[in-house]
Amino acid sequence: MKRRLQAAILLGTLWCCGSIAAEPILIGGKIFTESYVLGEMAAQTIESLSQVPVNRKLGMGSTGILFEALKSGAIDVYPDYTGTLAEAILKRPELRSLDEIRAALSGMGLTISGSLGFNDTYALAVKEEFAQAHDLHSIGDLIPIEASIKAAFSYEFMDRKDGYPGLVGSYHLNFNPQKINRMEHSLSFQAIDQNAVDLIDVYSTDAKIKKLHLRLLRDDHNYFPVYQAVWVARKSFVDKHPQEWQALLGLEGKISEEAMLNMNAQADIQKVGFDKIAAQFLGSEIPDSKGWLHEIARRTKEHLWLVGVSLLFSVLVGIPLGVAAVRYHAAGQAILLSSAVIQTVPSLALLCFLIPVFGVGTKPALAALCLYSLLPVVLNTFTGIRAVNPIHVENARAFGLNRRQVLFRVVLPLASPTLLAGIKTATIVSIGTATLAALVGAGGYGAPIVSGLALNDVPTILMGAVPAALMALVAHGIFELLGMVLIPAGLRRRA
Amino acid sequence: MLELQNIYKTFEDRPVLADVNLSIPKGATHALIGSSGSGKTTLLRITLGLIPFDKGYIKINDQALLSFTQVEWADRIGYVPQDGGLFPHISGRNNVALIAKLRGWSKSRIDERVEQLRKIVDLNPEILAQFPREMSGGQKQRVSIMRAAMMDPAVMLLDEPMAALDPLIRRSLQQELKSIFQRLGKTVLLVTHDLGEAVFLAEQITMLHEGRIVQTGTYRDLLLHPAIPFVSQFINAQRTLPDAGELQ
Numbered sequence: 001m002k003r004r005l006q007a008a009i010l011l012g013t014l015w016c017c018g019s020i021a022a023e024p025i026l027i028g029g030k031i032f033t034e035s036y037v038l039g040e041m042a043a044q045t046i047e048s049l050s051q052v053p054v055n056r057k058l059g060m061g062s063t064g065i066l067f068e069a070l071k072s073g074a075i076d077v078y079p080d081y082t083g084t085l086a087e088a089i090l091k092r093p094e095l096r097s098l099d100e101i102r103a104a105l106s107g108m109g110l111t112i113s114g115s116l117g118f119n120d121t122y123a124l125a126v127k128e129e130f131a132q133a134h135d136l137h138s139i140g141d142l143i144p145i146e147a148s149i150k151a152a153f154s155y156e157f158m159d160r161k162d163g164y165p166g167l168v169g170s171y172h173l174n175f176n177p178q179k180i181n182r183m184e185h186s187l188s189f190q191a192i193d194q195n196a197v198d199l200i201d202v203y204s205t206d207a208k209i210k211k212l213h214l215r216l217l218r219d220d221h222n223y224f225p226v227y228q229a230v231w232v233a234r235k236s237f238v239d240k241h242p243q244e245w246q247a248l249l250g251l252e253g254k255i256s257e258e259a260m261l262n263m264n265a266q267a268d269i270q271k272v273g274f275d276k277i278a279a280q281f282l283g284s285e286i287p288d289s290k291g292w293l294h295e296i297a298r299r300t301k302e303h304l305w306l307v308g309v310s311l312l313f314s315v316l317v318g319i320p321l322g323v324a325a326v327r328y329h330a331a332g333q334a335i336l337l338s339s340a341v342i343q344t345v346p347s348l349a350l351l352c353f354l355i356p357v358f359g360v361g362t363k364p365a366l367a368a369l370c371l372y373s374l375l376p377v378v379l380n381t382f383t384g385i386r387a388v389n390p391i392h393v394e395n396a397r398a399f400g401l402n403r404r405q406v407l408f409r410v411v412l413p414l415a416s417p418t419l420l421a422g423i424k425t426a427t428i429v430s431i432g433t434a435t436l437a438a439l440v441g442a443g444g445y446g447a448p449i450v451s452g453l454a455l456n457d458v459p460t461i462l463m464g465a466v467p468a469a470l471m472a473l474v475a476h477g478i479f480e481l482l483g484m485v486l487i488p489a490g491l492r493r494r495a
Numbered sequence: 496m497l498e499l500q501n502i503y504k505t506f507e508d509r510p511v512l513a514d515v516n517l518s519i520p521k522g523a524t525h526a527l528i529g530s531s532g533s534g535k536t537t538l539l540r541i542t543l544g545l546i547p548f549d550k551g552y553i554k555i556n557d558q559a560l561l562s563f564t565q566v567e568w569a570d571r572i573g574y575v576p577q578d579g580g581l582f583p584h585i586s587g588r589n590n591v592a593l594i595a596k597l598r599g600w601s602k603s604r605i606d607e608r609v610e611q612l613r614k615i616v617d618l619n620p621e622i623l624a625q626f627p628r629e630m631s632g633g634q635k636q637r638v639s640i641m642r643a644a645m646m647d648p649a650v651m652l653l654d655e656p657m658a659a660l661d662p663l664i665r666r667s668l669q670q671e672l673k674s675i676f677q678r679l680g681k682t683v684l685l686v687t688h689d690l691g692e693a694v695f696l697a698e699q700i701t702m703l704h705e706g707r708i709v710q711t712g713t714y715r716d717l718l719l720h721p722a723i724p725f726v727s728q729f730i731n732a733q734r735t736l737p738d739a740g741e742l743q
Contacts, residue, residue, distance in 0.1 A: 395580045398543045399594055399642075400569025409593065413584045488584035490626035 025050075025241060028066050028078035028441065029058035031454050032185060033267045034120065034205060034229075034260065038079035040278040042231065045251065046244045048284050057361070058274075059450045061439035062156060063088045064352070065360060069441060070110065072359030076237035077248065081120060081227035085112070087162040096226065109235050113249050115228040118257040120205045122163065122224045125214040130198055138218035139171050142199070146174050151199040152192065154185035162225055163201070170223045186454050203227075205257060207265035229255070255281075271457055295448070296467055302443035303471065306362070306434040307427065310369035314377045314426045319419070321374070322381020323407065336382060339375040347372070347436050355440065365437035365444075372433055373426035380422025384415030413488045420486060424479040431472045435464060445471075496521045497542075497650045497682050502551035504537060511537050512706045515551070519650075519699075524676050524683040526693035529703035530729070538703065539654055539686050544568040555649050569594075573643030573681070575653040579635030581627040587638040588623040595645055612641040615678045617671070632660045633668050640675060650682045657692050669695050690733040702726055 025046055029039030039058040047054050057075055060066055067089050069075045086095040090104050102112050126136055134145055142149060157163040158180075168175065181197065188200040189208045202209055202216070209216065231248050238245045263281060266272040321339075325332030345353070347368065354364035388411050396410045412419070438446030445464035452460030484492070502515040512534045519525040529535040541548045544565050553560040555571050563571070581590045591612070592605045600608075613620065616637040627635060636656055643651055656672065657665045673696055676683050687693055693700050694714045701711040710722040721727045 391576070391580060392582060394540075394545060395574070395576050396582075397565065398545055398569060398574045398576075400566040401594075401597065402566060405597055409597075410582060414582075416584075490582075490584040490586065490628065 024053040024055040025077075025237070025244065026055050026057055026075040028060055028069055028075035029056075030063070030066060030078075030080075031059045031061060031439070031450055032203070033207065033264050033454055034203065035079055036274045036451060036454065037260075037263050037267060037277055038116070038229065040274040041251065041282060042077060042079065042248055044275070044278050044282055044284055045247050048282070049247055050241075050244050052241065052244065057441040057443075059438060059447060059454065060360070060441045061348075061351075065355060065440055068355045069360035070232060070234060071108065073234065073236075074360035074441060076241075077231055077233040079116075079229060080112075080232045081229055082112075082115075083121065083162060083225035083227040085230075085232065086225065087160055088156075093162055093225065098228065098230070105232075106235075111233055111235050111238060113231040113233075114252040115230060116251055117229070117253045117255040118205060118260045119226055119228055120203050120257075120260070121219075121227040122157065123202050123204045123216045123219065124167075124199060125192070125202045125209060125216050126199050127192060127195075128213045128215050131215040131217075136215065136217060138220045139167070139173075139223075140220060141217070142173060143171070147176050148179075149175065149199055150179045150181075150197045151175065152181045152183050152188040152197040153201045154188065155182055156185075157201040158182050167223055170221050184453065186456055190456065205261045205264055207261060207268040210261070210265060211269050229260075268456070292463060296463060299443065299445050299447060299464065300467060300471070302447075303431070303434055303445045303468070306365055306369055306437055306442060306444050307430045307471075309366050310373045310430050310434075311423070311427050313366075313370040314373035314430075315423060317370075318374050318377030318422075318426070319381050322378045322419075323385065325378065325382045326385045332382070335378060339378050342371045343375045347433055348439065351436065351440050360440050362437075362442045364440050365434070365442035369430050369434055369437070373430045376422045376425040376429065377419075378422075380418050380425070381415070384418030384422070385411055387418065388414045414491070416487050417483070417491060420479065420483055424476070427475045427479070428472050431468060431475060435468055496556060497684060498552070498554045499538075499542070500552040500554070502538070502541065502553070503549045504534075504541060504546075505549060510706055512541075512548070515703075515706075515708055517701055517708070517711070519682050519684060521556075521649075521682055522680055523699065524685065524697045526685045526687060526697035526700045527703060528687055528690060528693045528700055528729075530688055532705075533703045534706040535686050535688075535703050536654075539652065542652060542684070543572060543574055570646045571648050571650065573646070573648035573651045575636070575639045575643045575651065575656060577655045577658060578632070579627070579639035581630075581635055581639055581642075583627050586624055586626055587630065587634075590627070590638060591623070591641045591645055593642070598646070608645060609641070612644055615644075616640055616675055631664075633664050633671075636660075636668060637671075637675075644679055644681070648681070650684065651676075651679070653683065653685045655687055655689075656685065657687075657689065665692075672696060690730060702729065704729075 027039050027043045029035040036058050039056060043054045043056050046052070057069070060069060063080070063084055066075070066078055066080070070078065082098060082101055085101050085105065087093045090101070092104060095101050095104060098112065098114060105111060124139055130136070135141065153164055167173070183191065188197070189212060191197045192200050192214070193212050202214070204216065208214070233245065259281070263277050266277050267274060321335050325335045342350070350368045350371065351364055354367050358364040358367050392410055392414060393406055396406045401409060434444050435446035435449055437444050438450045445468040448460050448464035452458065452464065497519045499515055499517040502512055503510070504512040515538060517525070517527070527535055527538065537546070540546045542553060544560055560568055581587070582593070585593070588609065591609055595605050595608065609623070613623065618634065618637045618641070622630060622634050623638070630638065657668065660668060669692065676696070685693065685697055698713065699711060700714060700717060702709050702717065704725050710717060710726055717726055718730060
C-alpha cells in the first residue's frame with residue numbers, strides 16, 4: 001500500500017514538472033494534410049506578430065479527440081469545418097449558418113471565426129476509367145452497380161450520421177455490406193489506386209483526387225452539408241490573446257478552394273513541408289527548420305519520457321501487485337485477470353476511454369502506457385515467485401528470517417531473472433505502443449509516423465519508425481547489462 | 496539438551512504423531528529413524544517451529560518452544576536441510592553469514608566466526624567463495640553445517656544429511672561428520688531413513704513407526720531386543736548385499 005502511494009505521488013510530481021514551463025499558445029490539427037497546413041498557417045500567423053511561444057500539436061487523432069483537447073485546454077485553437085461542428089460535436093445537423101453554430105458553441109466556452117474562404121465537404125470518388133466504364137456522374141448513378149461495388153470508407157465517414165448512414169438513406173443505395181471496408185483515410189487512396197476498391201470517400205479539396213485521376217460524383221440531392229473551414233478556439237484564449245486572435249481572423253475569406261487544393265497538392269504530391277507551404281501562402285519567412293536531427297532529438301525526448309514514466313509506474317506498482325497476487329489467492333486472481341483484461345483493450349480504444357478522465361496530451365498517453373506495461377510485470381512477478389522452490393522459503397523460515405526478509409533476501413532474488421524479463425517485455429511493448437500517443441497529442445516517435453501516414457510519405461514514417469526500433473534495441477541491450485548487475489551471480493548463466 | 500514431551504499432531508482429523516517422547520542429553524548425537532510416512536518429517540518441522548502441534552512440549556535447555564518467536568527459536572536450533580539446502584543465488588560464504596548479517600553482527604565478528612567454523616568442518620577457503628552450483632555434495636553439506644552452527648545454537652538438526660551423496664563420498668563424509676559433531680560439541684538430532692548412517696553417527700536411535708515411537712535404544716538393543724516385530728523387519732530390510740557365503 002505504502003509503495004503504491006509512493007508511486008502515485010511520484011507520478012503526480014512528474015506530471016506537474018512537465019506542465020510548469022512558460023505557457024505557450026497551443027495549436028491543434030487533425031491527422032490529414034489540409035489540417036496540418038492550416039494548423040501550420042495559424043502557428044506562423046501568430047509567430048509573426050507575437051512573442052508568445054507557439055506549441056504545435058498537429059496530427060492528433062479524430063474530431064472527438066481534438067474537441068476534448070480544446071475543451072480541456074490541451075489546445076487553444078484548431079481548424080475545423082462547420083458541418084463537422086454541427087454534426088459530430090453539437091449533434092445538431094440542422095444548424096447550417098456560422099452564427100447558429102457560434103451561438104451553440106458559446107455555451108461550451110468556445111467560439112469560431114468566419115469562413116476561411118473554402119468549402120471542404122465530403123464527396124464520393126471513383127477512378128476515371130471506372131466512371132467511364134459504368135457511366136458514373138452522380139451518386140445516384142451508383143444504383144445499377146450497388147451490389148457489386150467495392151468501397152473503402154474512413155471510420156469517421158462510416159459512423160457520422162451525415163456520412164455513410166444518411167447517404168445510403170438519401171439515395172436509396174443498397175451496397176453489399178461484405179464489400180464495404182472501413183479503413184484509415186489515407187490508406188483508402190492507396191486501395192483505390194491499386195484497384196483493391198472502386199469507391200472511396202474523400203474531402204473535396206484533397207490533392208490526391210487530381211493525382212490519382214479520380215472523378216468526384218455529383219451530390220444531386222445536396223446531401224452533404226456545407227463544410228466551411230473555420231478556426232475553433234477557446235473563449236479564454238480569445239480573451240487572453242486578443243491580438244493573436246485578430247491575426248487569425250485576418251485569414252477569413254482569404255483561402256479559396258483552388259488555393260487550398262493547390263497547397264494540399266504541394267504537400268501530398270510534391271512533398272513540400274507544411275511549414276514551407278504555409279509560409280509561401282502567408283508571404284512570411286519560412287521558419288528556420290532545425291532539421292531532421294533536431295526533430296528526432298525532440299521526438300526521442302518525448303518518447304523517452306512516455307516510456308520512462310510508464311516503466312517506472314509498472315515497476316513500482318506491478319511488482320507489489322505481483323507479490324500481493326501470490327500472497328492473497330482470491331485477490332491474486334482478480335489482479336491477474338484485470339490486468340489481462342486491460343491488455344485486451346485495443347490501444348486506441350483505451351486512449352479514447354482515458355480522454356474523459358485525463359483530457360488530451362501526455363496524461364492519457366501515460367495512463368494508457370502505464371496500464372499496458374502493468375501486465376507483463378505483474379504476471380512475471382507472479383510466475384517468478386511461484387516458480388521459486390518452496391523448500392527455500394521453508395528453509396529461510398527455519399533459519400529465522402521474517403516474512404520481509406524471506407521476500408527480499410530469498411524470494412525476490414530467486415525470482416529476479418523472470419521478474420527482469422517481465423520489465424524488459426513491458427519496456428519493449430511500451431516503446432512500440434508509445435507511437436500511438438501522437439494521436440492524442442503526446443508527441444513522440446508516433447508524430448512523424450502519423451504525419452507520414454497522412455502524407456503517404458515513407459521517409460517521414462521512417463523518421464519515427466527507425467528510431468523507435470533502435471530504441472527497442474538499445475533497451476534490449478540495457479536489460480542485458482542490467483541482468484548482469486541485478487540478477488544474483490549464483491543464478492546467472494556461466495560465462 | 497533437547498526434549499520432546501507428549502507431542503500429538505493431527506492433520507484434518509488424521510493422527511500423524513501420537514505421544515512422542517524424546518530426550519537428548521547435552522552433547523549427545525541421537526538418530527530419529529523411520530520409513531517414509533512414519534511422521535518423521537512432520538516431527539522435524541514441528542521441532543523447527545515451522546508448524547504448530549496439538550499437544551505437548553518441546554524444550555531446549557528447559558526453555559519451551561512456545562515461549563519464543565520463530566526468529567528467537569531459530570537461533571537455538573541450527574538446521575541442516577536435506578542436500579545442504581543452500582540458497583543458490585548467493586555464495587557459500589554469504590549463505591553462512593546471512594543470518595548473522597541480518598542480526599547486525601559486525602564484519603569482523605562474522606569473519607572471525609566463519610573462519611572458526613571453516614576450520615571445524617575442514618573446508619578449503621576457496622570453496623566458500625563459490626556458488627552452491629559449483630560445489631560437490633560433500634562441500635555443500637559442510638557449508639550447510641557452518642551455516643547451521645553460525646549463531647552457536649544449542650541443538651543441531653540434520654535432515655537426511657547423506658541421502659544425495661554417492662556411496663564412496665558418503666563413507667568418508669560419515670567419518671568427517673562424526674568428528675565435526677565432536678568438535679562442535681552440540682546436541683545433535685539426526686533425522687534419517689538410513690539405519691547404517693544412524694548406527695554409525697548416533698549413540699542412541701529412536702524408531703518412529705506410524706506416528707508413534709516404537710523403540711529407543713542403541714543399535715544393539717534394537718537388534719537383540721526388538722520391541723515389536725516391525726523393528727526387526729526394518730533392520731533386516733536395510734541389511735547390505737549378501738556375503739560370499741550366502742551366494743554359494
